[in-house]
Amino acid sequence: MDHPHPHTAPTGDTPPDLVASDPVTLGIDIGGSHIKAALVAPDSALLTNYERITTPIGQPPAVIVDAISALIAPLGGFDRVSVGFPGATRGGTVLTAPNLGNLSWHGFKLADHLAARLRRPVRLANDATVQGLGAIAGRGLECTITLGTGMGFALFMDGQAAPHLELGQHVAFKKRSYDHFVGHDALLRDGLKKWNKHVLRTIDALRVLVNFDLMFIGGGNVSAIGFALPADVHLVSNETGITGGVRLWDGVVPRRG
Template sequence: MTQPGQIGDGGAADVARPWTLCIDIGGTHVKSRVMGPGGEVVGTPVKRPTPRPATPEALLAIVTAIAETLSFDRVSAGFPGVVVGGVTKTAPNLDVGWAGFALGSRLEALLGAPVRLANDADVAGLGVIEGEAVEMMLTLGTGLGAGLYVDGTLVPNLELGHHPSGINAETYEERVGDAVLKRIGEPAWRQRVMAIVEQIRPIWNFRRLYLGGGNARLLRQADMPADVQLVDNTAGVLGALRLWEPAGARLDVVSH
């Protein structure tokens, strides 16, 4: 990484410290950007394809290569699977080698900075929630991620995508994941997404549901119910920054 005080590509030297390297690890891409404490973007966001196979070592090599070009003081990361105490438990859209992998501590050793880590959908929701009553985030991408929040407090690792949908013995992810979208086409996929929204509504009685992830761009806000809001792909990095707020310190996201 560049030395503290230096600027990565296109950065601004007058942005206050600390700078947070926000990493969004996905089944298709690894996205990152450095942000100041007020959400200011420092330098140019970086996006790389997720390696295949997406083993821990292959993905860590991508993250390390990105970090070497940037200046930062701390790291936040969203990971597509269950994360407990900085250890990844599952990663169904990456590789079986992630079961029981101490990602938080490995990132700290490789990057030389403190790390906070959480499920990627949980992190994305932190970037958009208002902190009132029950709110949910669904991320539509390679798979289906989900985040649940009660009065602004995260209920971590929901993993709704792997729950049975009650249709054809399929999980929710098997109903609306990216592979299914390519097979059935956008109109049928949109119908399935909206059916899931209505299916989960009486279970959680959310005040607001957010739909994000790369494939949310295929939906239109005009077609959404009043309590459903589309959000763009910046939610992941903004949520990652929030892991360093005082409320984030109380979550089970710290790697040590």
């Protein structure tokens, strides 16, 4: 899928407010374990393979910005940038980064810093929100959870993302948050069988809390799920964490089916 793209290179002089009629989106997925990036067509099809690096946990935001700049260099030209971030964001600013291990993320204007570095307009959202935008049907009440370093969560009504909720930081069982109940450390600590029971319990709890029409589960540990899923719960591939970035520019996901 390594196709060259004729649009302006990211180091060009195109003003960030001028976007092509068939814009190519650079999708960036910042995770607690890895940072991934690829180019995405307007119809959400991948134009390139992933570029991927290990997330420099504990480092200040400037190191992440530098790492992203180096990561995307082989991808070629793009017109705009969508970023999924593992924490709460608002207006292009990071509010929380619970799994990145550095408090200097709080209040960091990540979208502005990346726009200045890449010379392209940037939109930023929680990573579960971006993944959900790449997966949801666009009708009714839908939600996404991501199972990776922690647990991400996003909620949608008729294709429109709701305000972000840091459900991963909420208490799930006794004093354990969802991050520590179904996150990666829980999988290592509790073992596969017990972890699967915790995931099923989480689905049941969210069914009561949200009354969702559909739930989508993604993230790096989705392959560890070993139980039969209810009919209204679906697994999605990790590429939706990249391809969903196109929808950040559309506002509402078109209804499917």
